[in-house]
Amino acid sequence: MSRIAILVPGKIHERVLDRLKDRFEIIAVPREGTLALDGEIAGRIRGVAVSGSFPGAWMDQLPHAEVIANFGVGYDGVDVKHAAEKGIVVTNTPDVLNDEVADTAIGLLLSTVRELPRAEAWLRAGNWKPGTAYPLSRFSLKGRHVGLYGLGRIGLEIAKRLEPFKVKISYHTRSRHADVSYDYHPTLRGLADAVDTLIAIVPKTPQTHKTIDADILAALGPDGILVNVGRGWTVDEEALSAALASGALGAAGLDVFYEEPTVPADLLEPTNAVLLPHVASASVPTRNAMADLVADNLIAWFEKGAALTPVPETPQKA
Numbered sequence: 450m451s452r453i454a455i456l457v458p459g460k461i462h463e464r465v466l467d468r469l470k471d472r473f474e475i476i477a478v479p480r481e482g483t484l485a486l487d488g489e490i491a492g493r494i495r496g497v498a499v500s501g502s503f504p505g506a507w508m509d510q511l512p513h514a515e516v517i518a519n520f521g522v523g524y525d526g527v528d529v530k531h532a533a534e535k536g537i538v539v540t541n542t543p544d545v546l547n548d549e550v551a552d553t554a555i556g557l558l559l560s561t562v563r564e565l566p567r568a569e570a571w572l573r574a575g576n577w578k579p580g581t582a583y584p585l586s587r588f589s590l591k592g593r594h595v596g597l598y599g600l601g602r603i604g605l606e607i608a609k610r611l612e613p614f615k616v617k618i619s620y621h622t623r624s625r626h627a628d629v630s631y632d633y634h635p636t637l638r639g640l641a642d643a644v645d646t647l648i649a650i651v652p653k654t655p656q657t658h659k660t661i662d663a664d665i666l667a668a669l670g671p672d673g674i675l676v677n678v679g680r681g682w683t684v685d686e687e688a689l690s691a692a693l694a695s696g697a698l699g700a701a702g703l704d705v706f707y708e709e710p711t712v713p714a715d716l717l718e719p720t721n722a723v724l725l726p727h728v729a730s731a732s733v734p735t736r737n738a739m740a741d742l743v744a745d746n747l748i749a750w751f752e753k754g755a756a757l758t759p760v761p762e763t764p765q766k767a
């Protein structure tokens with residue numbers, strides 16, 4: 450019996466392919482503007498494993514696609530509206546990366562507040578000599594009031610990790626959580642007015658576009674800190690680089706950028722920014738767990754008739 454064909458456009462974690470190759474026929478194609486597939490092959494494809502975008506036009510090339518397994522909890526690259534219209538189930542990789550991303554968020558917060566990467570660079574540059582010391586960091590985490598923009602799976606883990614640091618914690622989401630004691634703010638502006646430190650961990654949606662703008666940064670103020678581990682889409686980077694350069698904002702720690710992998714020169718310039726190349730989930734164990742969940746979703750769909758972690762926008766077929 451011929452094996453079910455799974456399309457893999459562009460690169461994906463090697464473990465996804467290792468897990469799938471004995472059960473499925475893998476059709477690996479380069480990631481280009483259109484899917485380079487002839488009609489016969491396209492007609493055989495029933496599943497997709499993808500890391501990165503998967504536009505609606507590609508779905509239209511696959512008349513028998515049933516499921517698209519996305520590598521990542523954020524699935525903003527996959528046209529889920531189009532998938533839902535076509536009855537295609539989209540899956541993502543929730544929960545298995547919560548701890549890693551939350552740990553990285555705390556590391557990035559501390560690095561930003563205490564200038565740890567700059568202090569290390571100072572040492573490596575040979576500046577530590579008898580009689581010298583790295584300058585005192587301007588900021589401390591002690592006594593800060595941290596606002597979480599997003600309190601979902603990862604946001605909650607960040608909040609739990611913040612508790613032992615004895616900072617006050619508040620949050621903004623669209624819906625209030627009945628089960629947490631943190632102060633709730635129904636608007637982002639209200640949260641930014643209340644706190645001096647903002648951690649963004651919201652998805653890329655039309656509603657979150659450049660919501661962290663000049664007004665929000667001004668509300669955080671000259672002693673304010675911004676950390677973004679969600680999506681670069683959420684931040685107005687021009688306003689951010691201007692605020693960092695002028696001192697209107699104290700410092701920023703960013704794991705994500707608007708147009709990755711491009712980091713605007715104006716953001717590279719200010720020394721009061723800590724910049725990471727989207728590494729929040731990027732450890733071997735966590736990426737392996739994400740790869741397993743991609744594979745397990747496809748296996749569950751084709752062997753048991755139901756995916757493990759479908760996204761809410763796409764229906765799970767009976």
Ligand code: NAP
Pocket residue numbers: 522523524543544546550598599600601602603604621622623624625650651652653654656657678679680704705727728729730
């Ligand atoms: P989640 O459980 O769905 O949580 C999302 C949170 O954002 C919820 O609290 C949600 O609350 C809030 N939210 C959504 N839209 C909002 C809006 N318009 N205004 C205010 N709050 C809003 O997702 P998650 O698993 O925590 O992941 C969050 C995001 O982090 C992912 O979508 C991804 O983009 C990003 N991420 C980045 C990395 C990285 O490597 N840097 C790794 C993993 C995830 P309400 O629905 O009540 O508003």
Ligand code: 8YV
Pocket residue numbers: 500501520521522523524546727729730
């Ligand atoms: C990954 C992420 O870097 O899960 C997400 O939403 O942003 C990260 O864990 C990304 O998905 C890998 O391509």
